[in-house]
Amino acid sequence: MKTIGTDINAAVLKGTDMLNRHPREGTASLLILLTDGDPTSGVTNLEQIYKNVKxxxxxxxxxxxxxxxxxxxxxxxxxxxxxxKGVGRRIYEDSDAALQLQGFYEEVATPLLTDVQMVYLGGANLTQTNFSQYYNGSEIVVAGQITDNNIAEFTAEVIAISKSNKVKYSRTTTTEEPIKASSDSNIQRLWAYLTVKQLLDKEVKSSGDEKEKVKKETLDLCLKYGFVTPLTSMVVTKPQGEDSQVAHKPKEGEKPRGTMLDTQASRVRGSRVNTET
Incomplete structure (x- = not known):
């Protein structure tokens, strides 16, 4: 008797093949995997799946x-x-699961630019400057430092692909007086916040000594700026005399209270959306 399982490797490779075999000029391709299980059939070795998909x-x-x-x-x-170059998103099994899916689709429904590069001449210690897609309604934020306070001009450039054409936007700001050194805590916290987010992503992709190094760097920033992340904790105290309740983060594989969806095989959907300028 044939056992039915979840073949994530085959699903993603099938979707990739569909997009590769039917290219369309002036469109931006993306692949969305929807699954409620682990790889239990076909290729089940996670490292091999990473390699095959990449x-x-x-x-x-x-x-x-x-x-x-x-x-x-x-x-x-x-x-x-x-x-x-994508993101992982958990869809919580609740009455609004359909709204969660709709919200995600609205985020990625209208790509405007691909292969986005942000260039800041005179900037240093920049956060992420390369992005695979820029979607309608989204935003890109880059933070960094100007190391030369006597700089006369500061140029920002955006280089990207729009409808198969390379586009470039450039703006130069001229300073009449030397830039005054600033210790604005809000700007510093913004830089730290973006850096922590990127380090957490890097930590997920790393392994071994590199993973521990990234984790330590992330933890140091979190403690310095007081951020609550998966690597840190937040303690909330209640007035004396009141009953205390502790909320724990659900663990992988642990079913929360409520109705659970029936286990289904993974589904993959490849889609293209016309880009706009």
Missing amino acids: EAIDGKFPLYCLGFGMDVKFEFLEKMALEN
Whole structure:
């Protein structure tokens, strides 16, 4: 008797093949994986799946992984998405699951630019400056430092692809007086916040000594700026005499209270959306 399982490797490779075999000029491709389980059939070795998917996609389009509920191996989905210029998102099994899916689709429905590069001449210690996609309604924020306070001009450039054409936007700001050194805590916290987010993504993709190094760097920034992350904790005290309740983060594979969706095989959907200028 043939056993039915979840073949995530085959699903993603099939979707990738569909997009590669039917290219359309002036469109931006993306691949969305929806699954409520772990790889239980076909290729089940996670490292092999990472390798197969990365080689198949080859940086041509982003992969978004949506995992339903707490049974899914979310760390696996998140790492696979990050390695392919996408993101992992957990869809919580609740009455608004359909709204969560709709909200995600609205985020990625209208790509305006691809292969976005942000260039700041005279900037240093910059946060992420390369982005695979820029979507309508989204924003890109880059933070950094100007190391030369006597700089006369500061130039910002955006280089990207729009409808298969390379575009470049440039703006130069002229300073009549030397830039005054600023210790604005809000700007510093913004830089630290963006850096921590990127380090957490890097930590997911890393392994061994590199993973521990990134984790330590992230933790140091979190403690310095008081950020609550998966590596830190937040303690809330209640007035004396009141009953205390402790809320724990649900663990992978632990079913929360409430109705659970029936386990289904993974589904993958490749889509293209016309880009706009």
